[in-house]
Amino acid sequence: MPCLVTVGGFYGDEGKGKIVAYLSIKDNIDLAARGGAGPNAGHTFVQNGKEFKVRMLPSAVLNSGSRLLIGAGVLVDPVVLLKEIETFKSTDRTFIDFQCGIIDKEHQEDDKNNQYLKKTIGTTGSGTGPANAERALRKLKLAKDVPEIALYLEDVSNSINHSIDNGENVLIEGTQGTFLSLFHGTYPYVTSKDVTASAICSDVGVGPKKIDEVLVVFKSYVTRVGEGPLSFEMSEDEVKAKNWLEFGSVTGRQRRAAPFDFDLARKAIQVNSASQIALTKLDVVFPKCKGLKNFSDLPAEAKDFVNKIESETGLPVTLIGTGAEIMDTIDRRNSTK
Template identity: 80%
Template sequence: MPCVVTVGGFYGDEGKGKVVAYLSIKDNFDIAARGGVGPNAGHTFIQNGKEYKVRMLPSAVLNANTRLLVGAGVLVEPSILLKEIQTFNTTDRTFVDFQCGIIDNVHQDKDKSNDHLKKVIGTTGSGTGPANADRALRNIKLAKDIPEIALYLEDVSNSINHAIDTNEKVLIEGTQGTFLSLFHGTYPFVTSKDVTASAICSDVGIGPKKVDDVLIVFKSYVTRVGEGPLNCEITPEQAREKNWLEFGSVTGRQRRSAPFDYDLAKKAIQVNSATQIALTKLDVLYPQAKGIKDFSKLPQEAKDFVSNIESETGLPVTIVGTGAEIMDTIDRR
């Protein structure tokens, strides 16, 4: 399909980075564009035993044929952006929209010193909330005002629309998760903007009719970082026993855990107009599934779990993650 949007179905941490990295390699996308909030979201993926993390670039960085774009709706922290460009050697294929808002030290200081944000909401301290507040007040600097990133500036919306119109393959990567949306999430324990599929399209500058598929990513259990409700939450000790104990890729904070939430999944599918499901970390629930790349070879209980998700949600589970490695994936498309 020419244009696929990926979004998180729960509270972030669903494994979108691995899914995007897999799709970019498997389907050789021409363009990968990042929407979402900004560097408060870290996406992680592993190839040949080496772990990679990105906070600004799309998770398609490992495919040297893919152009990497950052949409106008994304907040940019220049030092993080430049470090990732250097780390992944993407100077000739990274482009940032002229109108991206810029996070500076003032925003980070506000994020870390504000008791409501830090102690009540449990933000990452990356400055994204105060920066988005300044954007709403029309006080923020834009990417076009920052000389050190001038080499990478582009009209991202124009580039993506042109690519779609000429039948190039475009992969759009969302950040956070549906229930961290400022509008549709567990307010006030949410991020500083909407992060559903509609908003991700707006971030990169395409209209809804340009999208062919919305791939919603669910983990085989639910986790969230920070404060806010979590239905059927288990204790850290129980999470450790289940091997569900995880830590955030940006802050290192311990994630809270709960079993897969079918009602939450159905609501997320509705809000995002999702057409397919990617399910990650099936091997954590069913260790015998680890590394399997053929659905027919999964243990029966793992097959039943996937089938139940399909019957409950009415959508096909087309991508199944069975391990940490990018290619530890069952592709059922």
């Protein structure tokens, strides 16, 4: 698959970071490009017991051979970006589009102090919403205007299209989730732009005919940070009893939780034109699955759950996460074709 797009199927927090990290290593991805909103989305993955988090760089960062690109549609916080480049020692393989919008302290203060954004919507306070508002007004400063990141500037769209045309393995990483989309989500409790697969491609400057597969990532249950509707939401005691209690990777806020929602899943597949499914945290719902690498080894109830998802959605579940470690993954891409 020369070009694969990953996108979240629920409200974010689906485990996209782990899936991208796995694919980058397993498939030896040549180029990984991040679309989405900006540093308001954190991706987490674990390798050999060590936890890594990124808010700006693609989650393919652990593959030292992967070029890491940030598309023009993504907002950049230079402080966060430069810190991540230093942490992962990725100076020589990180590239930012000239036209990325820049988040500054004023945007962050506005985000944190605006009572509507903070209390009613429940934003992260990262400055993403106010910066995107300025971009819509055509007043936002762009990456090409910031000397501190001049070393990393590039025409990202040109680079990605060149890689695709030359048969390289390209992975385009989305952020947030389908139902946090400004246009297709649970407005007004959404992020400040569209984050469906079409928008992610637009963010990095790739047209739809260049995409080979769209991988939608679902968690084995549904979680949501902040305000907004959540069908079949469970009480905190119920969530704790199931060991589904989680906290947001950017804000640290407790995530609300509900069982897997098949109606939401079908809608996400439709909106994103998804062609396959990655299912994460199966081991949280079915603890006996932890660390398993083969579908045949799963307990019967876990197999039934996966089979039901395939039956209800009409798509193959090609990747299954069975633990926090990147390689705690069942890869069914060959067996499901």
